[in-house]
Amino acid sequence: MLSDKQESILAFPYTRYDALVCDGAVRSGKTSLMTVAFIDWAMRKFSGQRFGICGKTIDSAKKNIIVPYTVMTYPAHKGYVLRWHGQDKVLEVRRGNTTNWFEVFGGKDEASYMLIQGRTLAGVLMDEVALMPQSFVNQALARCSVEGSKLWFNCNPDSPTHWFKREWIDGAYDRNALHLHFLMTDNPSLSQQTIERYERMYSGVFYDRYIKGKWVKAEGLIYPLYEDALEGSVSLDMNSIKRWVVSVDYGTQNAFAALLWAFDGTVWHAIKEFYYSGRTQGHQMTDPDYADAMLALVADVSFPEVEIIVDPSATSFMAELRRRGRFRIRHARNDVMDGIRETAACLQAGLVRIDKHACQNLTQELGGYVWDDAPSDVERPLKVDDHACDALRYFVATMRIARALDVKQEKYTSIFG
Numbered sequence: 001m002l003s004d005k006q007e008s009i010l011a012f013p014y015t016r017y018d019a020l021v022c023d024g025a026v027r028s029g030k031t032s033l034m035t036v037a038f039i040d041w042a043m044r045k046f047s048g049q050r051f052g053i054c055g056k057t058i059d060s061a062k063k064n065i066i067v068p069y070t071v072m073t074y075p076a077h078k079g080y081v082l083r084w085h086g087q088d089k090v091l092e093v094r095r096g097n098t099t100n101w102f103e104v105f106g107g108k109d110e111a112s113y114m115l116i117q118g119r120t121l122a123g124v125l126m127d128e129v130a131l132m133p134q135s136f137v138n139q140a141l142a143r144c145s146v147e148g149s150k151l152w153f154n155c156n157p158d159s160p161t162h163w164f165k166r167e168w169i170d171g172a173y174d175r176n177a178l179h180l181h182f183l184m185t186d187n188p189s190l191s192q193q194t195i196e197r198y199e200r201m202y203s204g205v206f207y208d209r210y211i212k213g214k215w216v217k218a219e220g221l222i223y224p225l226y227e228d229a230l231e232g233s234v235s236l237d238m239n240s241i242k243r244w245v246v247s248v249d250y251g252t253q254n255a256f257a258a259l260l261w262a263f264d265g266t267v268w269h270a271i272k273e274f275y276y277s278g279r280t281q282g283h284q285m286t287d288p289d290y291a292d293a294m295l296a297l298v299a300d301v302s303f304p305e306v307e308i309i310v311d312p313s314a315t316s317f318m319a320e321l322r323r324r325g326r327f328r329i330r331h332a333r334n335d336v337m338d339g340i341r342e343t344a345a346c347l348q349a350g351l352v353r354i355d356k357h358a359c360q361n362l363t364q365e366l367g368g369y370v371w372d373d374a375p376s377d378v379e380r381p382l383k384v385d386d387h388a389c390d391a392l393r394y395f396v397a398t399m400r401i402a403r404a405l406d407v408k409q410e411k412y413t414s415i416f417g
Contacts, residue, residue: 002033003186008178009033012150013041017178019151021168023130024182024213027190027198030154031127035069038125038152039093039102043080045148047098052116052124052140056131057106058089064127066091066104107136122146130155134163151177157208157215159379165215183213201345201405205371218371218379222340222389226366229347230356234271236262238300245307246294246327247395249387250314253278256290257387259362260297261395268401270354272297275361275388287320295326309398332394336380339397346401352392362388 002010006029012020022030042051055061069075070082075093083092091102105116107126113136121143129137141151153168172179184195202210203225205218243263250256255277259270274297278284285293298306305328310318312331321327333339346352356363365388372382381389396402 001188003029003188005180005182005186006033008180010037012037012178013045015178017150017176019168019175019177020153021172021177021179022154022182023157023169023179023215024186025184026156026210027187027194028182028184028213029187029189030182031064032068034125034152034154035065036072036074038123039069039075039080040078041150042100042102042123043078043093043095043098046100046122046146049100049122049146050119051100051102052105052119052121052126052143053091053102054105054107054116054124054126054129054132054136054140056128057108058104059106061104061106061127065125105140107132107140109133110135112136113139116140116143119143120145121149123149123151125152126154128155129153130158130162130164137164156210157213159217160215161217161377162215163377169215181213184211201349203344203348206341206344219373220370222369222371222381223344223347223366225348226369229350229352229354230363231269231353232355233357234269234353234355236264236269236271238302240264243307244298244301244303245309245395245399246297247309247332247391247398248294248311248314248317249390249394250290250311250317251387252284255279255387256285257361257391258294258297259359259388259391259395260301267350268352268395268399270352270359270362270392272355273359273362273388287317290317291320291324294321295324298326309394311394330398333397334394335397336393339393340381342400342402343393343396345405346396349405351401351404352396354392359388362392365389 009022010033022034053061053065055064075082079095081094085092089104093100093102106112110133116139124140124144126137144151155164168175168177169179184190184198199211205216208214208216241262242265245261246258247261248258255275258274260272262269262271274293276285306326307330308321308327309330309332311334318329321329354362365385369386369389370382372380
């Protein structure tokens with residue numbers, strides 16, 4: 001059973017519109033139906049053509065579009081034969097004498113437009129388009145020069161001043177685009193229990209955007225419910241800890257912040273911190289000094305090796321850590337907005353807890369960690385006293401703690417093997 005809006009996605013290829021724009025809440029059925037309709041339209045109308053499938057990164061496009069489609073029974077029901085060309089990142093779809101190719105692109109930064117430059121496409125599907133730079137999107141659209149091509153967009157809401165909202169949602173009529181706005185209730189396959197589960201995952205601006213489907217400004221506290229994640233002095237059985245991790249926000253002129261994390265099998269606990277500001281203390285520490293401080297931070301950990309998450313730009317510090325031989329270094333994932341969203345969800349869900357007595361700098365920073373309200377096309381935290389908060393974000397994002405919240409994390413078996 002499909003909702004009216006989902007049926008409108010399937011009907012789009014038969015309309016006079018040149019573009020389809022689907023925005024709104026998470027898990028509302030936008031992406032899966034759009035993928036089905038996009039490939040069906042391409043196979044019905046064209047043969048021997050190339051199409052673009054774009055995500056923020058190639059990996060996210062594969063995860064959100066390619067892999068879910070290849071494990072559906074639907075393509076086989078339609079008589080499609082699928083072949084994934086991994087080196088070229090192209091999905092080949094054949095049925096009888098009809099063959100088309102769907103090339104995957106990632107639009108993560110301003111330089112990404114060069115990756116799609118020079119292609120000739122008969123259509124493009126842009127997943128999570130609000131996360132892509134305008135230069136990449138415009139270049140992809142310019143590639144759609146084949147007669148009869150159509151444009152397919154989906155996204156979750158962002159800032160009300162976002163360029164995509166201004167040009168493609170507010171300007172849908174002028175661009176001859178069909179705009180469909182989705183809520184989770186537009187997806188009949190979701191149970192009420194699942195909807196309520198997602199409602200509990202988000203707070204603040206992320207609740208308004210991902211649950212209510214609103215294009216709203218990010219303002220006020222970034223983690224409005226952070227106090228729910230605070231706990232008193234944590235008493236853990238050190239021998240029962242399954243995993244130990246240190247996350248670091250490295251600074252020389254700015255403050256240096258590190259958090260020690262213990263995983264009890266269910267919850268990650270921040271049980272200790274190291275924090276040093278050379279500006280406040282009037283003396284700069286060196287990389288050897290900081291490496292010694294990290295050894296002291298994990299002195300009570302019995303594991304012979306401890307994972308440590310560090311920004312990849314801190315090359316001299318990582319070299320010093322390697323000389324100590326106690327740490328296994330992981331490069332931090334440093335996408336700010338993705339990291340903040342994941343951290344907010346994990347704090348609210350109780351997957352991450354913070355000892356407010358042992359981690360006083362982190363606790364203090366969380367109470368003043370707010371969105372920068374200066375006019376800008378890019379939303380960002382106010383860069384004041386945020387170093388421990390950055391170490392928290394690095395940890396959640398790099399360890400991908402939020403995956404435990406995602407009901408869509410099935411073990412796929414597909415043409416990828």
